[in-house]
Amino acid sequence: MSTVLSVRAVVKRYGELEALRGISFDAEAGEVVAVVGPNGAGKTTLLSIIAGTQRPSEGSVTGPAPAAGAGSAVGWAPQQPALYAKLSVAENLRLFARLERVADPEQAVGRMLAQSGLSERADERLDRLSGGNRQRVNVAIGLIADPPVLALDEPSASLDPGQRERLWEFICGLAKKGTSVVFSSHNVGEAQRYAGRVIVLDEGDLLFDGTPQALMRETGQGESADFERAFVAFLAERGRR
């Protein structure tokens, strides 16, 4: 597998506060990487830097070069849906397809409506959709340009179990086709189930980078033990919580 995303010694400071302290990791094509950690760990900051909405104070993020004329090579779905409430699902998708300079916006809109299961609600305005459906549109917009890397910040936060399941099926399907997915989550169970790799952040430090099974082993618990308990034990061992 080839490296499509390289994060090198990334530091982010907000005045005196260091939100990220020398974070480095790589992501391969088709890899699903979960960034987990307690509140204030720096997950959203890291995802924002990968997505290009913030610049690192130090260090670098190297992603794939965007296709000629295309907007961005990293698809991004922020934690809070970044959508226009007065536009319909299709209009939101169409707008971002055009802004991303997708070659065939209408074809991309149709594809994302089908993939997100919102074809029948294409003409409904966003302010009339449930939180879960809005989040599906939010993720769909991140994918509209078919990017090689996808950064998802808490993608399943407001979804019910059924919607969450469908979303992960969809994301895992993309990964199988070669899209590299980096997502942050509070739900460590999701990280165990869907991620091939887990990055544990706390107070801006990278504490762990490996498979979920390796994290379980690190805490001395068997691979069949509860992952969430192992995660909490891991943080406790490092005197973090």
Place this chain on the structure above:
Amino acid sequence: MRWLLQKDLLILGRSRMLVALLIVYPVLIALLIGFAISRSPSRPRVAIVDATPAGETVKVGSERVEVSQYAEHLFSQVQPVSVASRAQAIDKVKSAEVLAAVVIPPDIAARISSGTAQGELEVIYNGNALEQSIVQSQLSSALAQANLGFSEQIQQAAAKAIDLLLRGGNLGVLGAPGNLIGLDEIPPLLHGIVARQRPGADRAALERISGFADFAAQNLSVSKNVLSTVGEPIRVRSTLLHGRRTPLNTFAVVVAVSVSLMFVCVLLAAGGVALEREEHALPRLVRGLVSREVLLAEKGSLAAGCSFAVAFALLAGVGAFVALDWSRVGLWLAALALASLAFGALGVAIGALAREVRAASLLAFVLTLPLAFLALVPSGSGAAGLYETIGAVSFVFPFKASLQALDAAVNGASPSIWVSLVHLAGLTIVFGALARVGLRRVD
């Protein structure tokens, strides 16, 4: 920018209240201003009770001036409503049928004729402090004009009486002998008599009388000039230092259009930028899809375009009521375009600071309304230092420059429109730059 503009127009089109406001507002304001200006009475409506007996005259020497002439002068200064009694006049004032009432008492002629007492009028009005002030000022002006007219009548009568004294003839005064000698003729007659007298006490006495007659004739002839000086001691000659006079009604139109333009433009621009934050779309847009400069230009241009259309519609609408010089329409468009851009830049600067539309709207409203009032403060109405401060504040915001540009475009007022247009262009750049700084933060 095209897709962003299309999106904003779509959102604007779906905000029915906002669109309705954008259409209804200029129409409503245009109609209100138009009716207010075209229907407002140029002369106050005043009830007049003339209690003087018919044919009553003021006696000035041998001349008489009818008191009804005073009422006629007063009638020409106001919209008169004749009423029979003071009680009826009070009823009309109370019911707001008239702004005020003037009671001309029956003894006015006797008082003026006495030469020792002034004639007195009673003025009746009511209302709050502002109304009283307006009515008083309007009525004082009308009464002053009527007084002036009436005093001219009396002055002419007095001058005529003096002429008769100087020239002689029939004075027309009851009991006066006919063909009286005039004062002008007495000095030469006396000089002849004095010359024929032998020196002595009689001749000396006649010489003294002749000297008095010379003096009296000379001074009575200049007394007519004195009378005119007393009648109107100071005549006002106005000189406008620069520019041209703007009629009050067209200036009111310019103010109304500028205020409307300001509110529509600043609120739309500020709200447009703040909406991107409120919908959390700003980070998604500026991460390579749209540059911050393009985003600000799009929001500012959209707001400027909408407010330009609204302001022009308002100006054209008011033009149906007030005579505007349509040959200057090119200058109107230039002034409206630059003013719209400057307000658009101010709006995006405000929007860049706010996190949500409501906060942006409130900030825009709170900031612009006092600035508009400050820009309307006339020079000399406060302490020198205060006015300079107000002037400096007004200079760095677009309202005053817009007002001046539009006034110059519509009325040809000074300063030159080009000065104001350059000022507005400068403010557009400054506020645009401030907006760009404010939009550095995207979260």
